[in-house]
Amino acid sequence: EVQLVQSGAEVKKPGESLKISCKGSGYSFTSYWIGWVRQMPGKGLEWMGIIYPGDSDTRYSPSFQGQVTISADKSISTAYLQWSSLKASDTAMYYCARLRDYYDSSGYSLPASLDYWGQGTLVTVSS
Amino acid sequence: DIQMTQSPSSLSASVGDRVTITCQASQDISNYLNWYQQKPGKAPKLLIYDASNLETGVPSRFSGSGSGTDFTFTISSLQPEDIATYYCQQYDNLLTFGPGTKVDIK
Numbered sequence A: 001e002v003q004l005v006q007s008g009a010e011v012k013k014p015g016e017s018l019k020i021s022c023k024g025s026g027y028s029f030t031s032y033w034i035g036w037v038r039q040m041p042g043k044g045l046e047w048m049g050i051i052y053p054g055d056s057d058t059r060y061s062p063s064f065q066g067q068v069t070i071s072a073d074k075s076i077s078t079a080y081l082q083w084s085s086l087k088a089s090d091t092a093m094y095y096c097a098r099l100r101d102y103y104d105s106s107g108y109s110l111p112a113s114l115d116y117w118g119q120g121t122l123v124t125v126s127s
Numbered sequence B: 001d002i003q004m005t006q007s008p009s010s011l012s013a014s015v016g017d018r019v020t021i022t023c024q025a026s027q028d029i030s031n032y033l034n035w036y037q038q039k040p041g042k043a044p045k046l047l048i049y050d051a052s053n054l055e056t057g058v059p060s061r062f063s064g065s066g067s068g069t070d071f072t073f074t075i076s077s078l079q080p081e082d083i084a085t086y087y088c089q090q091y092d093n094l095l096t097f098g099p100g101t102k103v104d105i106k
Helices: none
Strands: A003-006 A010-012 A018-025 A033-039 A045-052 A057-060 A069-073 A078-083 A092-103 A109-117 A121-125 B004-007 B010-013 B019-025 B033-038 B045-049 B062-067 B070-075 B084-090 B101-105
Touching (some): A003 A109, A018 A033, A018 A092, A033 A109, B010 B019, B019 B033, B019 B101
Parallel strands (some): B010 B101
Antiparallel strands (some): A003 A018, A018 A078, A092 A121, B033 B084, B062 B070
């Protein structure tokens, strides 16, 4: 059974750093993209970025480039999302998800649909 | 960047009604379009992939169609358990979600 299990809720102060995690199981972790999605309170889904754990190829949404860092440790089948200096506006639910892929004309794997999701990690940033 | 729009932003319908949501891309995305359902307090769930393919285990009252820039998501007979927000998502150029359509029961 495919599962993505995220780390627990966090309460932080502005300016603090944070790293949350997403552990995959039940499938070949290095063969699928993992993505991160933000959902601010009462708002819609925003794609933040993706990583391919097999070779650590990482892509960011322009809205989040430079704001967060996505990484993965394939030895423990875990992806990470981190901030170096949190802001109150980072308060949100963060989801990780496995992405089914497709192959372009060059045979390169590209992300497609988010087929399995973690349970979400609530991050609250408040002074 | 590819922008996605959805309409309506919310709707109320009766049990058994046919419900239709539209999604428009800012440029041609072929059939690189997925639909998700998100119930309150839960993670999203993939319902339709590649514009018209039903994900395994998803009830057949859900369907999708379209290609290019215009897409449609339909619930053929609304059920109480379908109360949720529905999102489209393109993957022609990385990923973008639509703003969502909230569906509730009249």
